[in-house]
Amino acid sequence: MQKKVVLNFPPHLIDQPITYRLIKDFGLVVNILRARISPREWGRMVVELAEDGGRWQDAMDFLADTGVEVEPLAREVLRHEERCIHCTACVSPCPTKALDVPDRQTMTVVFDRERCIACELCLKVCPYQAMEILFE
Amino acid sequence: MAKTIQEINDKIRAGRAVVVTAEEILAVVKDKGVKKAAAQVDVVTTGTFAPMCSSGAYFNLGHTKPRMKLGGGRVTLNDVPAYAGFAAVDIFMGATAIPDDDPRNKVFPGAFPYGGGHVIEDLVAGEEVRLTATAYGTDCYPRKALDTLIRLADMNEAVLFNMRNAYQNYNVAVNLSDRVLYTYMGVLQPRMRNANYCTAGQLSPLLNDPLYRTIGVGTRIFLGGGVGYVVSQGTQHNPGVRRTDRGLPMGGSATLAVTGDLKQMSPRWLRGASFTGYGVTLAVGLGIPIPILDEEMLYYVSVSDADIVGPVVDYSEAYPNGKAEILAHVTVAELKSGEIVVNGKKVATAGLSSYARAREVAQILKDWISAGNFLLSEALEPLPGPESGYVFKPLAERPAIQTLTEGYSNVASVK
Numbered sequence: 001m002q003k004k005v006v007l008n009f010p011p012h013l014i015d016q017p018i019t020y021r022l023i024k025d026f027g028l029v030v031n032i033l034r035a036r037i038s039p040r041e042w043g044r045m046v047v048e049l050a051e052d053g054g055r056w057q058d059a060m061d062f063l064a065d066t067g068v069e070v071e072p073l074a075r076e077v078l079r080h081e082e083r084c085i086h087c088t089a090c091v092s093p094c095p096t097k098a099l100d101v102p103d104r105q106t107m108t109v110v111f112d113r114e115r116c117i118a119c120e121l122c123l124k125v126c127p128y129q130a131m132e133i134l135f136e
Numbered sequence: 137m138a139k140t141i142q143e144i145n146d147k148i149r150a151g152r153a154v155v156v157t158a159e160e161i162l163a164v165v166k167d168k169g170v171k172k173a174a175a176q177v178d179v180v181t182t183g184t185f186a187p188m189c190s191s192g193a194y195f196n197l198g199h200t201k202p203r204m205k206l207g208g209g210r211v212t213l214n215d216v217p218a219y220a221g222f223a224a225v226d227i228f229m230g231a232t233a234i235p236d237d238d239p240r241n242k243v244f245p246g247a248f249p250y251g252g253g254h255v256i257e258d259l260v261a262g263e264e265v266r267l268t269a270t271a272y273g274t275d276c277y278p279r280k281a282l283d284t285l286i287r288l289a290d291m292n293e294a295v296l297f298n299m300r301n302a303y304q305n306y307n308v309a310v311n312l313s314d315r316v317l318y319t320y321m322g323v324l325q326p327r328m329r330n331a332n333y334c335t336a337g338q339l340s341p342l343l344n345d346p347l348y349r350t351i352g353v354g355t356r357i358f359l360g361g362g363v364g365y366v367v368s369q370g371t372q373h374n375p376g377v378r379r380t381d382r383g384l385p386m387g388g389s390a391t392l393a394v395t396g397d398l399k400q401m402s403p404r405w406l407r408g409a410s411f412t413g414y415g416v417t418l419a420v421g422l423g424i425p426i427p428i429l430d431e432e433m434l435y436y437v438s439v440s441d442a443d444i445v446g447p448v449v450d451y452s453e454a455y456p457n458g459k460a461e462i463l464a465h466v467t468v469a470e471l472k473s474g475e476i477v478v479n480g481k482k483v484a485t486a487g488l489s490s491y492a493r494a495r496e497v498a499q500i501l502k503d504w505i506s507a508g509n510f511l512l513s514e515a516l517e518p519l520p521g522p523e524s525g526y527v528f529k530p531l532a533e534r535p536a537i538q539t540l541t542e543g544y545s546n547v548a549s550v551k
Contacts, residue, residue, distance in 0.1 A: 085185065085407060085419060086492035089322050091474070092330045092484035104472055107491035124245070125323045125486075127187065127409035127419075 001051040004033070004117065006076055008069040009043035018068060019045075026062065027054025033117040046073060046118050076134045077118055079111045083130040090122040090131065099131075138430045144178045145511045153178045155505045157498035158339045158426075158437055165438040174434035179505055179512065182344045183358070183423035183497025184336035186489035187409050189320065190300035190371060191418045192230040193256050193398050196292040197267065199225055204269065205277035211269045213255045213286075220269075224277055228297075229255055231418035245318040245413025253418035254408030256296075259288045260360070261403040294398040296360055296406070300370035302422050304342035304390040305446055308333045308466060308476075310483065313452035318413020322488055324451055331448065331476055331483045336494035337441040337468035341424035342390050344437045346383040347522065348375070350427055352515025357394065358423035358501045361405035363510070364396025366424075369519045374528035382439060383522075386465060387447045390519060394422065405497070419490075423497040425505060427512050441469035448478050458530060 009018065014037065022028045029050040037043040049059075063070055086109045090099045098115035099122055101107055122131045147153040154177050156164060161180050164173045195218075197206075203224065211220045211227050215235040218227040233252035240246050258265055269282040288294050309321035310328045317324040322332040337343070345351045355366040370391030377385045405421030428434050447462040454461040466476045471485045504510035520526035 085490045087186075087419075087490045088487040089332065090486070092332075092486035093323065093325070101474065104474070106495070107472065107487070109492075124318075124412040127322075127411050127417075127488075128407060129249075129410065 001056045002048065004046065004048050004073040004114075006071045006073055007043075007045045007047060007063070008071065009037065009045070010067050011040050011042060013067065014039055014043065016066070018063075018066065019047075021062065022049070022059055026056075026059035028052070028056070028059050029054070034119065046076075048117075073116065073118060074113045077113065077116050078132040078134070080130050080132065083128045084109060085128055087127070089125050089127065093121040093125050095119060095121065139178065139428065141427050141429070141512050141514050144427050147178055148505055148508055148511055151506075151508050153505060155179045155181060155425075155502045157495070157502055158182045158344050158439075159495060159498065161434075161437050162338070162440055165434070170431055170434050170438065173438075174428055174431040177428050177434065179502075180344065180426045180428060180437040181423060181498045181501040181505065182336075182341040182426060183339050183421070183494040183499075183501065184302060184341060184489060185405065185421040185493035185497060186334055186336070186419060187320070187411075187417045188298060188301045188303075188420045189232050189417045191256075191296070191298035191420055192228055192252065193259075193294060193296045194226060194228045195294050197225040197227065197286065198290065198292055200279055200282060202279045203277045204271050204279035204282060205274055206269050206271055209269055209271035211267070213267055214250070214258070214265045215268075216250070216252050216255050231256065232415050234416055241413060246415075247412060248410045248414070248416050251408065251410075251416025253416050256398070256418055257403050257406055257408040259294070260398060260401050260406050262287060262289070288399060295395060296364065296398045296401065297367075297393075297395045298370075298420065299393050300372055300391045301394050301420055302341050302370070302392045302424075303335075303388050304340070304346070305385050305444065306334045306388050307449040307455070308446045308471065308485075309451045309455070310448055310463065310478065311452050312450045317451055318411070319451050320411055320414045320417070321451060322486065323412060328478060328481060328483055331471070331478070331485045332488055333446060333468075333471045333485060334488040335444070335446065335468060336489050336491060337444055337472065338439055339491065339494040339498055341422065342392070343384060343439055343444055344426050345424075345433075346379070346385070346436060346439070348390065348519040349433060349436075350429065350515065351392070351424055352519050353517040354513055355424060355515055356510070356513040357396075357425075358421070358497055358504075359394055359396040359401070360398070360421055361402030362396050362398075362400030364394050364422075365513075366515075367393040367395050368517075369393065369526075372528045373520060373526060375520055375522045375524060375526055379522065380443070380445065382443055383436070384439065384444055386445050387462075392519075421493065421497050423501040425501055425510070425512055441472060442467050444468040446471070448476075
C-alpha cells in the first residue's frame with residue numbers, strides 16, 4: 001500500500017508528534033511533500049505514505065481516533081480539461097511528470113493524478129487557469 | 137502540371153478537390169514524391185493556435201436615447217478600458233488591456249486574471265458583459281453616463297481586427313540569469329533550466345508558404361472559428377531575415393494583419409490568457425489554405441519540423457535590451473522532443489503555441505473545403521517579400537525635452 005494523502009490536523013494537535021507516531025509506532029514510510037502548520041489553525045500536510053511492512057490499517061485508525069482527517073490528494077488537485085489548450089507550457093516545470101506529453105506526434109498534455117504532489121508549479125505557468133489546487 | 141486557383145475552386149464546388157493537412161502531406165510526399173503529390177493534391181491546410189498580443193476587436197454599440205458621444209470619453213467592458221477615440225459609439229478593445237484597478241506588477245509577479253482577451257472570449261461565448269461609459273456631453277450628444285449589460289448579439293458590428301498575427305517563426309526563450317523571469321514567453325527558470333518556444337512548426341501557415349507566393353492581401357482564412365481575411369502584412373513584418381536553403385526564415389519574419397466577423401467566431405478559438413508577471417493576451421486560432429499551384433508549392437508545403445530552425449535567445453539580457461545575440465539555432469523537431477542542447481547543456485522545452493489545436497484548425501479547414509463550404513481566394517496584392525527591402529526598424533529616440541527647449545528658443549528668437 002502506497003498513497004498520497006492530505007492530513008488535516010485540528011488546531012489542538014499542534015503539540016502532538018503525529019508523524020513520529022506514524023513512523024515509530026506503525027512502521028509507515030512517510031515522505032512529506034508539503035506542509036503548513038501554524039498555531040491555532042488547522043494544519044495541512046501532503047504526504048506520501050507507504051506501508052512497507054508497517055501496519056497501515058492501525059495507523060489509519062490511530063489518525064481517526066486522534067482527530068486527524070485523511071483525504072486523498074486527488075481531491076485537492078483539479079484539472080479543468082475544457083480550459084486546457086494543450087500548449088504544453090506546464091510540462092517542463094512539472095517535477096514528477098504528472099503533466100506530460102506521452103505522444104509527441106499529437107502533442108496532447110496528459111495529467112496523471114497519481115504522480116501529482118501538489119507542488120503548484122503548474123499554477124503560475126498555465127495562462128488558461130486550467131490547473132487548480134485547493135490546498136490552502 | 138500547373139493549376140490555377142480558379143480550377144481548384146471548380147473542383148471544390150464539384151466536391152472533387154483533394155485536400156490534406158500540412159501534416160498529412162508529409163506522408164503523401166514520402167509515399168509518392170513531390171511530382172505525383174503535386175498532381176494529385178489541390179489544397180494543403182495549415183493551422184496555428186497561440187497567444188497573439190496584437191489582437192483586438194472593434195464594436196458598434198448602437199446609439200442610446202438620448203444620444204451619447206463616447207468618442208473622447210471613457211468606456212469599459214467588464215471594467216477593462218476600451219479605446220473610444222472614434223465616432224459616437226464605435227470602440228476598440230485590445231487583447232492586452234487590463235482594468236485600471238488591477239494591481240499589475242506591484243506585488244510581483246502579478247496574476248493578471250482578467251483583461252481584454254477575456255472580454256473578447258466572454259463576448260464570443262455569448263455572455264453578458266457590463267458596459268460603462270462617461271462622456272463630456274455636446275448639444276447633439278447630450279448624455280454623459282451609461283451603465284448597462286450588453287451581449288455580442290446586441291451590437292451592430294463586432295469585428296476581430298488583429299494587426300499582427302501568425303508570426304512566421306519565432307524565438308526560443310531561455311534565461312541565463314540567476315533569478316526567475318516572468319515573460320510573454322512564459323516563466324523562464326534561472327541558469328537556462330527551461331526553454332519555451334512558440335510556433336506551430338510544420339503546420340504553421342507562413343512556414344508552408346515561406347516566400348508568400350499564395351498568401352497575400354485578401355486571402356480567405358480560418359479565423360477564431362469563423363471565416364476571416366488577410367488585410368495585409370502585419371506590423372513588424374520583416375521578410376528580409378536570413379533564410380535556410382528551403383527559403384525558411386531562421387527567426388521571426390513575416391506577420392499578418394487579419395480581420396473577420398466576431399459574431400461567427402467561437403470561444404474555443406479565441407481564448408483569453410493570463411501570463412504571470414507579464415499580462416493578459418488572446419490566444420487566436422488561425423488557419424490558411426495553401427493552393428497547390430505547381431510542384432514548387434507542393435515542395436514548400438512538404439516542410440517538416442526537422443527543416444525549421446528557430447533562434448535561442450536569452451530573455452534576461454539580450455531580448456530586453458534589444459541585442460541581436462543568438463545562443464544557438466535549434467529545430468522544431470528538437471523542441472517538440474522535450475529537450476534541446478544549448479552550449480552543451482540539456483534544456484527541457486515547453487510550448488506556448490498548441491500543436492494539438494493547430495492540427496484541429498487544419499482539420500476543420502480541410503473539412504470546410506472538402507464539403508465545398510470554403511473557396512480559395514486569389515491574393516489582391518502580394519505581401520512584401522524577401523527582396524522588397526521592407527524592414528522592421530527599432531525606434532530612433534529624439535528626446536522630447538530637447539525639442540521643447542529648441543521650440544522655446546525658436547519662439548524667443550521670433551520675438
